[in-house]
Amino acid sequence: MRLFAHFLAFIALATFVGQPLAAQSILRDAETEAFLQDIADPLVEASGLAPGNVEVVLINDPSINAFVAGGQVVYIHSGLIDAADTANEVQGVIAHELGHITGGHIIRIREGYGAATQITLLSMLAGIGAALAGAGDAALGLIMAGQQAAIGKFLAFSRTQEASADAAGAEYLSRAGITGRGSLAFFGKLLNQEMRYGISQNDEAGFYRTHPLSGDRISKLRETYERDPAWDAPLDPDWERRFQRVKAKLQGYIAKPEATLRDYPETDQSTPALLARAYAYHKEARVDRALEAADTLIARDPEDPYFLELKGQVLLESGRPEEAIAPLRRATELTLAEPLIASLLGHALIATEDKDNYEEAEGVLRAAVGRDRYNPFAWYQLGVVYAARGDMPRARLASAEQQVMNRQYPLALRSAQAAEAALPYGSADWLRAQDIVMEARALMEQQCELQNGRNCVNERGRR
Incomplete structure (x- = not known):
């Protein structure tokens, strides 16, 4: 029974791969989602998929990872954004994950399960036969050897898929005219991390890996990228500017305030630093400092909807919903009723407890769920309005x-x-x-x- 339990554990591990979101939470932010979609769209088009049909979702997880789990959705961990230095590095990751989607790897992974399971079952039958013949030690050896062979078969299948996604990602970057320098830089980060934690890069250790050796991946991709006409293509300055904002906001939202204030000290008056500090101050309930940072940003660009959203959020979550309405209403107008921002405006209108605001709240919330049905916060607020109106x-x-x-x-x-x-x-x-x-x-x-x-x-x- 214990041997059979080992087999079941292997099958359970394989099943978990297809359901990675069970214990993870999705992070939603209007500016971040717009940025990720914009840098992904050229790659989606280059892959032959329809732009707008592939979604990029941010997961609250500090590990450096990205994955696909069925459908046309790329999941990116917050830890990956934190580790990346450029938007181009994130694009390299997205291109790789698109390779998994176009290759049908989530569907085909059942082939890997099937082959591994067949080996395991055959070894168990052979072991049972040996046990019935009185050769208990031989039976144990046969079953254990079969389990190891099955795991090796599955991991080899996984490494093949990863190599295929590497090649496809390089092709999509090339077609989109985007340099592969960021992709190589990010693989270099992964290699440095492996070496820091003492993960061997030799072939024997690679037997137990789901991915090819990082050093081998870098060598193969470098040869491909350096021959590509897009190798010397300049980075998009707007994407890089937006990435630094998104990265700073993410750290301000997730990290401990002291860590954010260390990385973005008061001497740094750049836009990303002000964004990061505004969230850090807000988390520490230093409302005046958070609003001071938000007002400085708005003074730089009064029509930036995300600066207005930030001020409205700080005011709303600090118990000042009446003051939050004006910046949130303007942010909603500037973004043509972006669902997440509109939901925040609806919340502010309801939080005033002024029934005269409920009609407007219902309108903006219905518009929000009409464009984004998968917004539980907006549905909750809409339910509050309906209940208040009987x-x-x-x-x-x-x-x-x-x-x-x-x-x-x-x-x-x-x-x-x-x-x-x-x-x-x-x-x-x-x-x-x-x-x-x-x-x-x-x-x-x-x-x-x-x-x-x-x-x-x-x-x-x-x-």
Whole structure:
């Protein structure tokens, strides 16, 4: 049984690869999302995928990593943004991940599982045969050898996919006319990190790696990049300027204030430094200092929507919603109702507890969810407005939208059922409530099966 448990652990590890978001949280910021989409779009087009159909999502994780997990979504860890020095380095990572998408690697990874599993099962059968024949030590050796061979088979398959994504990424950078210098620089960072932690670069150690040796990857890619006409292409100054802002905001939001203030001291009056310090001061409840930084930024560019958003956020989260409305309203206008900024404006309008503001709040929040349905914060605020106006069916529907996105499936099911029962039969909202009921049931059953390893029965007794 213990040997069989080792096999199950291997299969569980393989399954986890396809579901990496379970214990991670998504970071959302309007400026960051716009930046990541803008630097990705030329690469998406170069890969043959439709621009706008590939999403880049930022994950709150300090490790230096990026991945795809099915669909046309590239996930980037916050630690990768922190480690990168240029937008060009991030583009190199995005190009590599696009190689995984176009190569269908998430789908094809089942091939690697299948081959590894077959080896394991055959070794177990051989081991059982040896055990029945009385050769217990031989049985143990056969099964353990089979497990090691299976793991080696799967890791070799993974390394092949990574090498393929490296080659595809280099091709996409070339087609987009973007230099591969950033890609090489980032691989150099990975190599330095491995050497710092004593990870061997020899072939024997590479047997247990999911990726090719970083030194080998750099050598192969350097040869490709240096021959490419885009090798000497200059970096886009606007992208690089925006990257420094995004990186500073991210550190200010995530890092401890003392670390942010050390890296961006008062003597640094650059825009990125002011952004970073504004968030650090805000986290320390030093509201006057945070607003001083925001006002300095606005004085430099009164029509920058993200500076206005920052001031509005500080005011709102410091208990001054009435003062937050003006900068947030202007930021919403300048961005043509960008959903995240519009949601913040809706929140400020509701937080005033002035019922005269609820009509405007409902309008901006409905516009926000109309452009971005996957915004639980906006759905929650919209539910507050509906409840305050006595529209409980739509309040429950908004709650169901928010709950299903937060993986609160039993609550989402109950909210959607209550909404369905009270909404006009056949209306768009009634149909949406039905959709959430079915979605919540399916997700509850899936969750139960993952936890219990067997089929589960939903509330109506259907499998």
